[in-house]
Amino acid sequence: MSEPAHTTPAAEGGPVTVSVSRRVNPGREDDYEAWVHGIAAAASEFPGHQGINVLRPSAQTGGRYVLIYRFDSDAHAAAWEASDQRAHWIEKLEGITGDEDERKRVTGLEVWFDLPDVPAAAHAPRYKMALVLIMVVFGLVFPLQVYLGPAMAGFPAWLRSLVIVIIQVLLMTYLVMPRVTALLKPWLFSSR
Incomplete structure (x- = not known):
């Protein structure tokens, strides 16, 4: 088949x-x-x-x-x-x-x-994914830098960046993006 x-x-x-x-x-x-x-x-x-x-x-x-x-x-x-x-x-x-x-x-x-209840043929346009990711990444990285930056002032710059990236990716993958995608589903998957 x-x-x-x-x-x-x-x-x-x-x-x-x-x-x-x-x-x-x-x-x-x-x-x-x-x-x-x-x-x-x-x-x-x-x-x-x-x-x-x-x-x-x-x-x-x-x-x-x-x-x-x-x-x-x-x-x-x-x-x-x-x-x-x-x-x-x-x-x-x-x-x-x-x-x-x-x-x-x-x-x-x-x-x-990717939402499990969206039919297989549906996909979000790239420009919509880019807009959402810009907002979400900024919304996570800025506060992480503000709150964790002073606590990690003595760390090398690469290590500070690594810690922030790890926290940001884990938050996006398991907490933020499933909720944001579900919330924005009507807009993300619409043809407009």
Whole structure:
């Protein structure tokens, strides 16, 4: 089964998230659920695999199943995607799913704008991502410099910068960006 893709260039060594949206033929939902368990088990055997999430048909997914899988690097994701095991499982979809699959692959900074309830075909325009990142990075780095700068006055400049960058990236990844992206979802993913 072919899988058309919206693909962005992958950063070497960066994490990769791929979402695949499929419409399951009526009455074949149990077969698809069994298929998901099988392909998830097969993917988990591959180096760099970081998990699979399944969104079941809803208004947010356009009535489609969305399978989201993650690998720690583009090379590991590519190894899975080119594997005989994956090809075997894709062949098993014959008769279970209907129309063409929709794929979205995000790497690098785009991962910060990835929402599990956004259909696979949707992606935020780069200018909107840039605007949000400028605001968020400034909103984190400035206070970190103001409050941590004096406490680290005796540290070498490179170490002060490293500490601030580590805190900023961790805050963005785990606390700030999931909330900002969810809050701005109507604007980020609109066609305007």
